[in-house]
Amino acid sequence: MVLKRLMILFLLVSFSSQALAQKNGVKKLSILRSKMIKGLRKSPYLKPKMNYTAYKNYTRKLARTRKLNRRQLETFLKLAQVDMVLYARTQSKLYRQEGLNSSYVAELYRYKSRQAQSVRAKIVQIDRLLTKKKARKQKVAKKRLPPKKIAKKEKKKKLVLKRKFSLYSTFISWQEDRLAKDQTGAEFLLYAQLRGYCTGIAYDFVFNNFHMTSHACFFGPLSTIDISGEQSGVYDKSDIATMGIMTGAGVSFDIKPEQFIVTTGMDLIYRSNDWENSGDLDVDGDTLITLGLYGQTEISRGPYAFDFKLGYGLAFLSAYWQFGIKYYF
């Protein structure tokens, strides 16, 4: 058991240091190796049941080991690939450097699952430990700061103001109801629905995790509106060219800074088209102005973001939808 644990330690160290060495240069390999050993030595999960001095000496010996003996090699074959890959999975940079694919993880895990059972839980715990380590350090560092400094730091943080400018293009669609009158004054209810693409700009004032956002987009060339009576045959038109503007403002919250933003706000929507009145029917509302309330989610990857928006226009029949792509400058 002790050997097994030490082998895991050795393999993790070797693998991690080699992977890191690719990035930092081979010359630093030995430094990284010793750093990793130092770090892992503190891990309560990896410490074998031997006294501290013996353990310390053994890990030093391991750190110098170049060639594995047969027993070590067998242990390696049983445990190495699975554990190394599981470890690497949590280290995204290493993961990429090694070109490891999650398929491999599955394969290796499955092939070695019988042997890996005893170490799997430990590996998971190590992963958790490593990911929590940073947060713990920050917490400790924060505790050590005198209250005045914390206040100062937080005050500074509050004053951070960024401006973000972006271009966006979205698909847009809504439904509205219109009234048509014939010459006798009789009224008919019509349904109209629009689909198109709205392209425009957005401007954000970012106060840490809180944004004030404004946007304006124009829909025109590729946007059309269909209209028909509640009962068929009254008045039917399709693909009527339409144009308009959708502008608005809202407040956003960075649920995950720079990655996931939730926004709520208000839109002002203007639409204009010609209903091409024919015969004795006169359709109202060639132009429409309405307010809308909306909710929006946005997820980002680098400068690109995708957003989904669902809103309710006061003069609309149903919800309006928007989804599209945004580019931040």
Added chain:
Amino acid sequence: MKILFLIFIASGFFLKPRAYAYTNFIGYGYAACLTCHYNAFGNGPLNDYGRALGANLIAGRLFIPDSVSDSKLSEYSGFFGKVNYKSTFFRPSLDYRGIMVTDNFGQGGSENRYYHMQLDGNVVLRMMQDKFIMSFSYGMLPEEEGFGSKMKSISREHYLMYAFSNKFRIYAGKMDVVFGVRVPDHILFARARTGIAQNDQSHGVVAHWYNESFELGVNYFVGDLSDDADVRLAGFSSMLEYNLASDFRVGASILSASHEFLSRTLAALHARVGFFKGASLVAEYGFLHDQEITDLNTGVTTKASDNYFFLQSMIKLKRGLHNLTTFERYTNVPEGSTENTAYRMTTGLQWFPLPRFEIRSEISAGRIFLENNVNKDSWTFLNQIHLWF
């Protein structure tokens, strides 16, 4: 034609979703289906790793005390509780899904219907250190309301898999056809309309290759042998996925199949992108060309060239809780007729409160663009429960 199209679209709601694989989990860093499933293209039973992962990463910890560690949950993710890694031969599983569908939600004449979507039992037999696997799933086909069918049992899949190496394996038997992204929602136009939905498994052979940068599948199939011989859709399909990054995959698929009355060609491009832990975007754009004999006496054929698009985002709100939003479009272009387009926007929550338990609650709005005809949006409220053991 418009009425046909309306029925065509509305029928999507009768095809109940049956979720297995969660393509969206690329947001957790899991790009390949093989990581969690015995089938390299996803769907079907989970392997030990998938079950353990579901318990300690995906599912929440409602009512689970802090004293129970995540690794303990993983250890107890097996069918019989604690996973017996010493005996790997026999791996059974059970799956149940039910859904409450509320049509015309918030409008007049709303109606609730409950469906038992899925009740499957599966056994996987693993041999030769997983080089050779046999999988058998026996399940119930749900009732199709309005189609007069009753719940009946079927062998949903049964196949053998042999891994010639870590990178190459062959599957033979009845299984899902390899094409596109296997999203959990089978009501999506991309699945329901292309004939590769939850009950469209086919007998055939699948070859699967992968390495660090790509994954390729080729499928030759002869149709479901339990169907009548003249309606067995036989042909081939293939899918290639390429890794642009560890959490960014793009892919392409093709399918060509026919039976006595129908000749079908499908092609699609897709992308799966992870944004941050638990957040992802899946998109697919596809073309469908059907040539169908509509009149047996005269041999008159109709052709249709359709296309579809869907975009689905998954965002982790907290452990076990996700927001799912789907936008989809389907354009039907019958030969010699004007095109009809349907849009659907669905948003809601997917909650795994604790291992082996999933709840989904979503609202869906459908909007259809027909020539000279505008109908009010159709709103549907979907509440789904999923249990697996």
